[in-house]
Amino acid sequence: xxxxxxxxxxxxxxxxxxxxxxxxxxxxxxxxxxxxxxxxxxxxxxxxxxxxxxxxxxxxxxxxxxxxxxxxxxxxxxxxxxxxxxxxxxxxxxxxxxxxxxxxxxxxxxxxxxxxxxxxxxxxxxxxxxxxxxxxxxxxxxxxxxxxxxxxxxxxxxxxxxxxxxxxxxxxxxxxxxxxxxxxxxxxxxxxxxxxxxxxxxxxxxxxxxxxxxxxxxxxxxxxxxxxxxxxxxxxxxxxxxxxx
Amino acid sequence: xxxxxxxxxxxxxxxxxxxxxxxxxxxxxxxxxxxxxxxxxxxxxxxxxxxxxxxxxxxxxxxxxxxxxxxxxxxxxxxxxxxxxxxxxxxxxxxxxxxxxxxxxxxxxxxxxxxxxxxxxxxxxxxxxxxxxxxxxxxxxxxxxxxxxxxxxxxxxxxxxxxxxxxxxxxxxxxxxxxxxxxxxxxxxxxxxxxxxxxxxxxxxxxxxxxxxxxxxxxxxxxxxxxxxxxxxxxxxxxxxxxxx
DNA sequence: ACCTGAACACCGTTCAAGT
DNA sequence: ACCTGAACACCGTTCAAGT
Numbered sequence: 001x002x003x004x005x006x007x008x009x010x011x012x013x014x015x016x017x018x019x020x021x022x023x024x025x026x027x028x029x030x031x032x033x034x035x036x037x038x039x040x041x042x043x044x045x046x047x048x049x050x051x052x053x054x055x056x057x058x059x060x061x062x063x064x065x066x067x068x069x070x071x072x073x074x075x076x077x078x079x080x081x082x083x084x085x086x087x088x089x090x091x092x093x094x095x096x097x098x099x100x101x102x103x104x105x106x107x108x109x110x111x112x113x114x115x116x117x118x119x120x121x122x123x124x125x126x127x128x129x130x131x132x133x134x135x136x137x138x139x140x141x142x143x144x145x146x147x148x149x150x151x152x153x154x155x156x157x158x159x160x161x162x163x164x165x166x167x168x169x170x171x172x173x174x175x176x177x178x179x180x181x182x183x184x185x186x187x188x189x190x191x192x193x194x195x196x197x198x199x200x201x202x203x204x205x206x207x208x209x210x211x212x213x214x215x216x217x218x219x220x221x222x223x224x225x226x227x228x229x230x231x232x233x234x235x236x237x238x239x240x241x242x243x244x245x
Numbered sequence: 246x247x248x249x250x251x252x253x254x255x256x257x258x259x260x261x262x263x264x265x266x267x268x269x270x271x272x273x274x275x276x277x278x279x280x281x282x283x284x285x286x287x288x289x290x291x292x293x294x295x296x297x298x299x300x301x302x303x304x305x306x307x308x309x310x311x312x313x314x315x316x317x318x319x320x321x322x323x324x325x326x327x328x329x330x331x332x333x334x335x336x337x338x339x340x341x342x343x344x345x346x347x348x349x350x351x352x353x354x355x356x357x358x359x360x361x362x363x364x365x366x367x368x369x370x371x372x373x374x375x376x377x378x379x380x381x382x383x384x385x386x387x388x389x390x391x392x393x394x395x396x397x398x399x400x401x402x403x404x405x406x407x408x409x410x411x412x413x414x415x416x417x418x419x420x421x422x423x424x425x426x427x428x429x430x431x432x433x434x435x436x437x438x439x440x441x442x443x444x445x446x447x448x449x450x451x452x453x454x455x456x457x458x459x460x461x462x463x464x465x466x467x468x469x470x471x472x473x474x475x476x477x478x479x480x481x482x483x484x485x486x487x488x489x490x
Numbered sequence: 491a492c493c494t495g496a497a498c499a500c501c502g503t504t505c506a507a508g509t
Numbered sequence: 510a511c512c513t514g515a516a517c518a519c520c521g522t523t524c525a526a527g528t
Contacts, residue, residue, distance in 0.1 A: 284500085284501065284502080285501085285502060285503085286500080286501070286502085296502080296503080297503085297504080297505095300502095300503075300504085305502075305503080306502065306503095
């Protein structure tokens with residue numbers, strides 16, 4: 001509590017714009033008002049500046065969000081991952097998920113690229129590496145990553161969207177629409193879905209699905225490549241190499 | 246070619262608004278200009294009307310998208326699903342995916358509810374039912390559905406977002422940003438990801454992941470509830486035939 | 491180089507009238 | 510009941526200047 005009170009707000013002077021100050025202000029808005037309130041205009045106002053000034057430092061909103069994702073990934077505590085390949089694979093996937101679980105804007109970042117920030121690439125590497133050490137080919141290992149990525153992104157997308165929808169209509173009886181049909185007469189089995197959907201859906205449940213996915217994919221990999229190195233009998237033109245670029 | 250040319254366009258008379266005509270006009274815009282061009286204003290213009298007129302027939306844009314999703318699901322050919330539980334589970338999940346694969350707006354619909362249209366609920370029921378007949382508890386069966394749903398939604402989200410990003414910047418050298426780092430120096434393993442990401446990623450690859458997920462989840466279920474009722478040899482997971490379509 | 495004011499081309503949604 | 514015009518409260522981004 002030394003010299004940091006209220007500086008980026010209405011003081012209106014002495015803070016030149018830079019990627020760092022822009023990023024900090026954006027983080028503050030994210031913290032205080034949520035991701036749906038982070039816009040270039042709102043951000044400019046927060047910094048007592050104009051929208052265009054921002055475009056002098058970041059190419060567009062997508063780059064700004066990337067910046068935020070990167071900073072978050074970098075600041076995230078970097079745990080020791082287990083050595084045992086399967087455990088390491090699981091832990092990497094879980095870490096990827098946990099990092100993104102704090103980033104509701106990941107849903108929008110996917111607009112620009114379908115991929116995670118550079119600061120988190122080591123996790124992806126670790127994940128793919130572990131899969132290879134579990135006995136998969138490189139190609140299959142990448143595939144494992146992809147399936148995990150889809151699962152992760154899907155869970156987070158659904159979660160964040162629902163959270164946003166709930167916060168927008170604070171308890172208003174508008175969450176019916178399709179959900180109503182679920183709790184309805186002739187679909188008793190599905191009522192289950194509607195009622196507890198996402199209630200305890202967070203960390204534990206994610207892990208459980210992760211384990212199943214990894215289990216299934218590793219088994220698949222073992223099935224396709226039953227010998228350490230015989231003659232690699234996979235010549236059918238199915239999905240060969242296609243190096244291209 | 247009888248009486249259908251140009252009717253909903255600039256003729257400007259004789260077609261009262263209704264949920265049906267609104268839906269049809271929306272489908273046309275979707276077909277001709279893509280989902281990013283479907284807005285209430287654009288739609289009103291297409292119908293030579295005003296935005297507010299639409300709000301007399303649909304509550305908001307979310308409901309309109311739901312309408313579209315529902316119509317699509319209803320018109321989708323309803324195949325015979327296999328009887329054998331595991332195959333039926335897989336086929337249900339694949340069908341869910343295939344239906345949604347034609348609906349780029351699913352990504353936006355998730356804003357409103359995290360769930361699929363009523364016209365497709367029978368698929369969800371079939372899926373959960375199959376999982377139960379595979380020996381899972383109802384709770385675990387619902388969990389299977391959920392994991393599959395996340396995987397499906399994740400894949401489609403990533404796919405549609407990427408497609409949109411590519412079509413917006415038609416070949417412009419803007420797809421770098423994070424992707425650039427992938428093909429870069431010190432990450433040779435990840436170059437794999439960048440280059441072929443999503444190229445053949447469509448149907449076949451989805452099915453493969455689905456099989457792995459189901460395999461893993463069923464094994465998990467068996468582990469927790471070790472009484473298999475002695476009537477389920479589960480033929481080796483050699484991914485059968487892949488009837489495709 | 492860094493920033494501003496004004497504009498462009500949009501959004502979803504609501505209000506207050508019109509018929 | 511059904512529809513309109515105008516407005517509210519926003520977007521991301523660009524243009525043409527300013528210093």
